[in-house]
Amino acid sequence: MKDVSHTMKLSAATMLAMLLGSYLYSSSASAAEARDISKVNGGIRVSAEERVGDISSVNGGIDLSSGASAKRVETVNGGIDLDDGVEIERAETVNGGIRLSRNISVHGSLSTVNGGIQTNPGTVVDRRVSTVNGKIRLRDTRVGENVQTSNGDILLTDGSVVEGDIIVEGRGSWFGKFFGFGKKPSKIFIDADSSVMGDIHLYREVTLDIADGAVAGEIIEHF
Numbered sequence: 001m002k003d004v005s006h007t008m009k010l011s012a013a014t015m016l017a018m019l020l021g022s023y024l025y026s027s028s029a030s031a032a033e034a035r036d037i038s039k040v041n042g043g044i045r046v047s048a049e050e051r052v053g054d055i056s057s058v059n060g061g062i063d064l065s066s067g068a069s070a071k072r073v074e075t076v077n078g079g080i081d082l083d084d085g086v087e088i089e090r091a092e093t094v095n096g097g098i099r100l101s102r103n104i105s106v107h108g109s110l111s112t113v114n115g116g117i118q119t120n121p122g123t124v125v126d127r128r129v130s131t132v133n134g135k136i137r138l139r140d141t142r143v144g145e146n147v148q149t150s151n152g153d154i155l156l157t158d159g160s161v162v163e164g165d166i167i168v169e170g171r172g173s174w175f176g177k178f179f180g181f182g183k184k185p186s187k188i189f190i191d192a193d194s195s196v197m198g199d200i201h202l203y204r205e206v207t208l209d210i211a212d213g214a215v216a217g218e219i220i221e222h223f
Contacts, residue, residue: 156194165198
């Protein structure tokens, strides 16, 4: 009986070791699949449901197909397009816009220098959304921190929620003076179903269009 018991224990231990080894191998394989992608010239497209690491391009757009996931998504000259159900850490572009389809999860921020940002229903951005020169249009989107622009419009529609502030920066920056931006007043539009849980900080003149029923904090002028 002792030999049988010993054999059974040995078999169980062997099976456990095999299962653990299989799990560790699977985890390592999954981690290895999350490769970084980088290009100097040319666009980058990530297939549906594919998991990757950081994505970067100098001259080219970046597209993530439905259900794909990535960490940092960055380009200098090119747009960023995220299809339905994509999950990323953050997205940044210098010359190009950022377009998000439905049900996108962004665990960090979205930012552009010269380009707009457009989101669609079901999108959640944990941190901030910001542009220097570009329109921000949020539809049924929740933003965990501030929404900010220097020389662009901000439009909140379809039940969007900004948990931080809305900030329109002044036109006195060296960047704006050098390129001649900021001549036209920015517009802030908040529809009746949308909310700004913080305040609206204005560092220059803007056109405000806040619908009856919209929720917003104080409007604070700093000029």
